[in-house]
Amino acid sequence: MGILEVKNVGKRFGGLQALSNVNLSVAENTVHAIIGPNGAGKSTLLNCFVGKLIPDTGSVMFDGQSVLGRSPHEINQMGISRVFQTPEIFGDLTVLENMMIPCFAKRDGSFELNALSGVMSQKDIIERAEHVLEDMNMADKRHMHAASMSRGDKRRLEIGMCLSQEPRLLLLDEPTAGMARADTNNTIDLLKEIKEKRDITIAIIEHDMHVVFSLAERITVLAQGTPLVEDTPENIKGHPKVREAYLGESA
Amino acid sequence: MSKSNVTRRGVLRTGAVAGAGLAVPTIFTASSASAFTNEPTGSSVTLGFNVPQTGPYADEGADELRAYELAVEHLNGGGDGGMLNTFSSKALQGNGIMGKKVEYVTGDTQTKSDAARASAKSMIEKDGAIMITGGSSSGVAVAVQALCQEAGVIFMAGLTHSNDTTGKDKRANGFRHFFNSYMSGAALAPVLANAYGTDRKAYHLTADYNWGYTTEEAVRSSTEAMGWETVGTVLTPLTQTDFSSYIAPVLQSDADVLVLNHYGGNMVNSLTNAVQFGLRDRMVNGKNFEIVVPLYSRLMAKGAGANVKGIFGSTNWHWSLQDEGSKAFVQSFGTKYGFPPSQAAHTCYVQALLYADAVERAGSFNPCAVVEALEGFEFDGMGNGPTLYRAEDHQCFKDVLVVKGKENPSSEFDLLEIVEVTPVEQVTYAPDHPQFAGGALGTCNAGA
C-alpha cells in the first residue's frame, strides 16, 4: 500500500481523452518519476493530485484518504506540497517573507488574522524561516526581492518553501525545465540532499532523462493518457515500449 | 480659545487689520467682531454664486453666472441699470449695497448636493460670502438651503422647481423666486383643457426622484380636477438615456396624452424619442395624440430641436415678454452677451437684486433683518407682474407663463411662444396645502 494510490483515473476535455485508466502507486519514502512524451497527460495527472482538476472517473487516495473534491489548500494541509514547472513564488515579497508564509501556515493553520501583531514580534517564525534559508544556502539573499533572483534561486526558494512545511509527499512538476545545465545539476544535488536528510516521498514529473535517472527509484511511463510500464530505472532504460513511445513521438 | 461658528475672512480681506502689528498675534473673538456670520466690515461685500459649471447643466449654470455678473454690474452702478430702473422699490442707488461695493466669488455645484455644499461652505468659510445663490436643480437647492440655515447666511435659490424647496424642506434663511410644480400644474391644466378638451386620458412618464414625484402629483391633481383621467404612470431612472422602452407601451395603452415629467437631458431624450415613435401623428379615441412637458426651459427646447414644436409646457419667464422690466433686462443682457437671457438667468438676476434691495431696506446685512425685509414683500417691475414674497413659506407668488414650442422659429433662441400668462390668483395655494405638507421654516439664523 503506497502513500499515494491512484486507481482507474480518467479525465476528458471535450473530445480529448487526456487520461484513461491510470493506476499508480507511490511507495512511501521513495522517489517516483512519471515520464512520457509531450501531451501524455503528465501534468493533467498531477493536477488531479492537488485538487486543481477533478478526474471524471477513479479515485486518488493519499495516506488512505481521498483527495478528490478538496480544495488545493486542504490537500496541502494533508501533507502534499507542490513545486511548479515555472517557479511559483511571491515575487513582490522578499526572500525572507516568502519563507515566512509557509511557516505561518504551518503554525496557524489556514486562517489567522494577527492583524495587529507587528512582524518584529514574530520572532519564532522569523527564526524558523531563517533556519530554512540557511539550510537552502540562501541566507545571504534574505532581503532580496524574490522576483529579482535567477531562475535557479527561485526554484531553490520554492523547494525550500515546500520543505519548510515538512510535507510527506513532494510533487515536482518538471523542476528543471528551462534551466541551464549548471542550475539543473544544482537542483539534482539539492533534491538528493533532501532525500538523504529527510523521510519524504517525492513524485517527480520530468522530461529530462538525465534528471530522472539521477534521482528516481521507480519510474512510470505515461503515453497517450495511460501508463505504459512501471519499473526500476535500470529496466526502463532498455524497454522496447518506452523507446517506441518516444521515437514515435520524435518522428 | 475663543469661539466662532464660521470664519469671517471678509474682515481681513477688506483690510481692516492692515495696521495690526506683525509681532503680536491677535486672536479674534466672534462676539466682539461681529453680530452675525461674515458681517462685512470693509468697503465691500462678497456674494457667493454657486452654479453648475460642470456636468449636464453646465450651460444653464453659465447663463446664471452671466446674469449674476450683470446684476453685480448694475448694483455697482455700471451698465444701463437694467431692472433697477423698473423695480418698484427704489431703495437701491447703484452704489453697491449700503454703499459697499459688491464683489463675488463663484463655485461649481456639479449638480450634486455634496459638491454644492462643499462649494458653498468654502465660499462662506474662506471667502466670507454673506449670501449664497444659484443652482439648477432642487436636490442642490434643498441641500444648500439647509446648509445656509445652519451657517447663518441667506440663500436665494436659483432654478429649483420642486414643491419641497418651499414645502417640506423650507428653511427660514432660504427664499425662492422661481415657480414650482404646483404652479405649473395649476397654470397648465386650464390651458390644456381648453386646447385638448376635458375628456382626455393621460399617461405620465416621471423622473424617479423627488422633483419628478412632486411634478407628477401637481399635474395629475390639477388635470384630474379638469376631468382628465390618468391611465398610467411609470417612473424612469435618472440615468436613463434611451426612453424607447418607456414610450413604446404608450402605443398599447388607450392614452391620448403623454405627460413627460422630465427635466434637462431626460426631457430632451424622452421628448425626442416620443416624437420618433410618431406619437404626434397618432389618432387615439378619435383625437389627436398630444404631448405635454410641464417644465420647459429654452436650453432644453434647444436640445430637443424641432421636436418641441407645438408642445405645451410652463415656464417661469420668457424673454419675449413685453412688460417694462423684462424689456429692460433683455436689453441689457442682450447688449452685453449678444443673445437673450434664459429663465434661469432671469430668476438669478432678480434674486440678486431682491437680496440687495432687502438689505438696503432693512439697513443691515444681518440675515434676520433681511429675512424680515423679504417676508411679505410686494414688488413689481421684475418681469412677472406684481409679486409677493410670502412670509409663511418664502415662496414668490406671481404670474406663470404657459408656453408652446414655436412652429417657425426665427433664431436658435426663438423657440417658445407664450400662450397664456396665467394670473397669480390662479396659481396661489394655501401655505398648508397637502402638496407642501410637513416641514417648518424654523427661525432665522444669523450665525455667530
Place this chain on the structure above:
Amino acid sequence: MFGLDKRDTTLLLIVAALVALAPFLLNPFPENSDLAQFNAGYPDLMQRFVIFGIFAIGFNILFGLTGYLSFGHAAFLGVGSYAAVWMFKLLSMNIIPAIVLAVIVAGVFALLIGFISLRRSGIYFSILTLAFAQMSFALAYSVLTPITGGETGLQLALDDPRIIGQQVTEGGNIPVPSLFGLEMRDSAELALGPWLFTFNIGYYVCAIIMLIAFYISIRIFRSPFGMMLRAIKSNQQRLNYTGLNSRPYTLAAFVISGMYAGLAGGLMASMDPLAGAERMFWTASGEVVLMTILGGAGTLIGPILGAGMIKYMENIISKINKTILHEWFYWMPDGLEDAMVSIVYPFIGKGWHLTLGIIFMLVVIFLPGGLVEGGQRIANFFRGRKAAKQEGKGTTEPAE
C-alpha cells in the same frame, strides 16, 4: 514606539505633525494677496482632506495589498453616512454613536457584498462590486427615498425625535453635531499680521481619527496579516498550494476597508449632517480608485496625498474665475494680459475637470508609482548627490 519600527514611527510622527500644523501649512499666503486664492486652510476643505484620506487609506488596504480592485467602494461611504444621519435624527447629535453605527453598518454591508463578490477575481470582481454599488445608488436615489431622502439627500428636520439631548435649539433651529458639547463647526482664529489661521474643532476630531486610522493601517501593513494580503496580490496560487485559503483573508481586508469607508462616511455626516445619494455613484467609487493610484497604490502615505490632491483641485481650482485671472495678470500690458487670461481660462473654473484629466495622464505616464514615486525620485536625487552610488537600485521598499 507603539509597536512600530523606527521608519514607521518617523512616518507616523511626520504625518501627525503635518496634520496638526495643517491650518498653518495650508494657508501659506497672506489674506489680501492675489495668491490667497490658493489657500486651502479653511475648515470644510481641511475636513475633506482628512476624511477622504481615511477613505483612501481604507481602500488601499484592499487594493494596495491584495490587488482586488473594488469599483463600488463609495457604496460603503454612502451607507455609513446614511447610518450616521439617522442616528442624528433618532438618537442624539453626539457624533460618537453616529460614527460607531456608521462603521458597523458599513462593515455588515461590506461583509455581505464581499462575501458574494469575492467568489470572483480580477475584472469580474470589479464589475460585481460596481454592480452592487450602482444598484445601491439607483435605489437610494429613487424607490428608497423615504429612507434616504432621494434626490435631496437625507437631512435633519426640526421634528426629528432625537431622544437624547435637545431636539431643537433655544433659537428654534436644528442643533449641530457635537462631541459632548464641543460643536464640530466651532473654530478659533489666529491672526498673525496679514495671515489668518483657522483652528476648527471638527477638523481636529477628524484629524485625530485619521491618525488612529493611519496607525492601524501601518500595523496592518506590517503584520503577518498584511504580509498574507501582499502574498495574495503577488501569487494567489502559491498561497493556496501553501495550505492557506485566501478567501477569508480577502474578505477580512474587504470588510476592514469597507469599515474605513463607513468611518469616512460617518465623519462626513458628522461634519455636515447631510447624506446624498451621489456619494454612491460610480464616479465617487472611481474617485477613490484614482486617489489611491494617483498617490501610489500599496504605499502607506500615497492614498492620503492622492486624496488631498484631488480634493484640492475640486475645491480650489474650480473656484478661480475670469475676474480673478484678470487680477493676477493685471500687471501685464493689456494685450498680453488678455492673451494670458484666455490661455489659462480653459483650465480653471469650469475647466477644472480638464486640468484633473491632464494631471492623471501626466502622473501615470511619468510617475508610474504615483506621487510617492515622485517624492522618492526627488529624495533619491538629493541622496544620490551625497552618497554617489553606494547602494544602487535594489532597495525599493515594498511598502513605503
Place this chain on the structure above:
Amino acid sequence: MDAIILQILNGLDKGSAYALIALGLTLIFGTLGVVNFAHGALFMIGAFCAVTLSRILTLSHEVIDETRKDFLGNPLKVDVPYVYDWFGQETGDVIIDWAVPLSILFAIPIMIGIGVIMERGLIRHFYKRPHADQILVTFGLAIVLQEIIKYFYGANPIPTPAPDAFVGSFDFGAAVGMEAGQIIYPYWRLVYFAFAAVVIGAVFAFLQFTTFGMVVRAGMADRETVGLLGINIDKRFTIMFGLAAAVAGLAGVMYTPINSPNYHMGMDFLVLSFVVVVVGGMGSLPGAVLAGFLLGILESFASMREVIDLIPGINQVIIYLVAIIILLTRPRGLMGRKGVMEE
C-alpha cells in the same frame, strides 16, 4: 403580445448600441490587453463628428433682413448657408438634411486617425503596465477629450435629426395584416439596428476570412507565439485600435438622431458597456455581442409598467442584477476565456 414584440424590438435596438461599443472595447482588450476607459469618449467623438459635419454644411454668412427685427429691436441678421449659394436652396437643403449619413464618410478617416494616434502616442506605452495604470491614463484621456468637446460645443444636447426620409415609423402590424398602429417602429431605429448588424457582421467576417484577421485572432489567443513567428503583430494591433475606434465612432454617428448628443454621453455609456463586456466574458467578441443584445432586451422588459408594478425599482437595477447573477453562475461571463483578467 404586441407589447412584448415592441419591447423585443426596443431591446434589439438598445442592444445594437451596447453591442457596437462592447465590440470595440473587446477588440481593444482582446488584441492589446488594454482596458480602455476612453472608449466611451470615442463613441462620443463619433457623435460629434456628425454634429461637426452638420455645422460645416450649415456654415453661413449673414444677410441683414430689414423687414424683421431681432429680440433687441435691431434688424434681423439671417444666416444663409454657403451651400445655398453654391447649390441653390433646394439641393442645399437636401445636403444639410443628409448630414448624419454623410458623416459616416467623414467620421471613418477621422476616427481611424484618432485611434491610430491614441495607440501610437499613448496606449502603446501601457501594454506592459498594470491594468490599474491603464484605467487611470485612459480615464484621464476620456476626461480631457470630453472637456475639449465641452469647450467647443457646450454642455447642452445638440439636436441632430435624421434625414426627412427616415422620419416616421414603419407599421409592422399593418404590414402583416394585423391591426394598424399597434406595432410601429421608427425607421431610423430600424436603420440603426440594420447598420449595427452590418458592422458587427463585417468585423466578424474581417477577422474570420482575411489573413490579417487570422493573425489578429491568433494574437488574441497567444500573443507571444505569434510574435515568435516573426509577424509584426504590433503594427497590426495599431490597425486594430484604429478599427475599434472607427466602430465606436460609427456607433456614435448613427446614434445622434436617436438621442441628441452631448459631451458626457460617452461616460453614460462607459459603465454600461463595461458591464456588457464582462457579462459577455472578457476577450470574447461573440460574448460581447450576445451580452449586448441580452441586456438590451432585459432592460426593455424591465421598464414595462406591469413589471415595475410587480417589483418596484426593477428598471433601475435590472442590468446590474443580471450582471451579478450571470457572473455568479458563470465564472467568466457568458463566453469568457479562462485566465483573462482574473488576476
